[in-house]
Structure formats: structure tokens, C-alpha cells
Amino acid sequence: QSALTQPASVSGSPGQSITISCTGTSSDVGGYNYVSWFQHHPGKAPKLMIYEVSNRPSGVPDRFSGSKSGNTASLTISGLQTEDEADYFCSSYSGSSTLAVVFGGGTKLTVL
């Protein structure tokens, strides 16, 4: 059981938009604006797509956007492309004394 809850899978057609949710608590997602999103192709290094809730690193297409409401953060990918098919996971700073960073269980995005 991961600290942050994500749907196991989402799917969409090329050109469509999808949203992946990431639900935590007031001790992590809800309490701080330190939510990140990563794209992960199995066997490769995860790639940072969004940091601090809604900021995109240089080189990440503006089709990727992030937001947060209460204890739930969201990643939206608009204008889906076949190369977007991957696993996506969220992470958040945790105010817990035992864990510095907590993670979601990951969401498999299928582009049909």
C-alpha cells in the first residue's frame, strides 16, 4: 500500500486529454506545495515532468500540467501522443518524522 493513492491505469486516444490523480493527506500533498510527477518507462530512469505542483522543467512539453486541490494533486496530459504511454507516479514532501518523501503507487497510461 503506497502512501499516496493513484489509479492503477488510465487510457486515452491520441489527441485526447487525460488526468491522473494523486491523493494524500494534510501531512504531505495537502500540507505542502512540493508535489512532483514523474514519467517512467520500465527499465529506464524516471523523468521529472512536474515539480512544486505545477512547474515544468525545461524541455517538458506544455501539454503536461499539474494542479492541486486539498489533499489531491493532479497531472493532466493534453493532446495525447503515443510516446506518452508510460507509467506515471507522484511524489510529495512529507511532514512525517519518519519519511522525507512519499510516493504514489503509479498509474499506467495507455494511449490507444
Add this chain to the structure above:
Amino acid sequence: EVQVVESGGGLVQPGGSLRLSCEASGFTFRSYWMHWVRQAPGKGLVWVSRIKSDGSSTNYADSVKGRFTISRDNAKNTLYLQMNSLRAEDTAVYYCARGFGYNVDYWGQGILVTVSS
């Protein structure tokens, strides 16, 4: 280009020890916190440990406290994780990640550690 590359994984018996290394390049290693994160088969990612840029402060998840030791050699741009008293539940892919603010940004590809007799 920022890169972190893990090494040192493999098969070890329960109760045994293993040392993971993470070689960094493409950034000023001595300026960043560094983290270890792991993912057991079929499970989600779990934060394991972190170390301050100068090595003066470390933190551990409760599950590894007292058994694992994180360290770094800034002259060699290398992060380490010494794992002792290994258990079957330590079986996982271990990732090295660079600290970024209160989170992480760049990750390695991961290295598999299998604890089994």
C-alpha cells in the same frame, strides 16, 4: 547532462551485507542532498534514506534504521548505501536520486537487490 548510475546489486543471503554505489556526473555533486528509494516487486516506491550535501546529516526510514548506512564521497562524486542484516523484505530495485528542494529530481535506472537463500 545530469546522470546517476547505481551499481553493486545482486543476490545475497538473509543476514548478509551488500554495498550499493551511485556515481554522479553532470552536476556539482557536493552541493546536493542525495536519496535512496526502493521498489519491491509488485509494490510502490518507498523512500529509504537521504544525506545532506556535506554528509553531516542523514535520515532513514524506520524499516532500515540501524541496518542501513548512507554515506558519500564528494571527492569521488559517489553515494553509497551499506546494507547489513538483510532480510527477504529488502528485496527490491534500489534507486539513487538527487535531492531537489524538498523532493527529488534526477533518478538512476535502479539496481536489483535480491535477498534469498
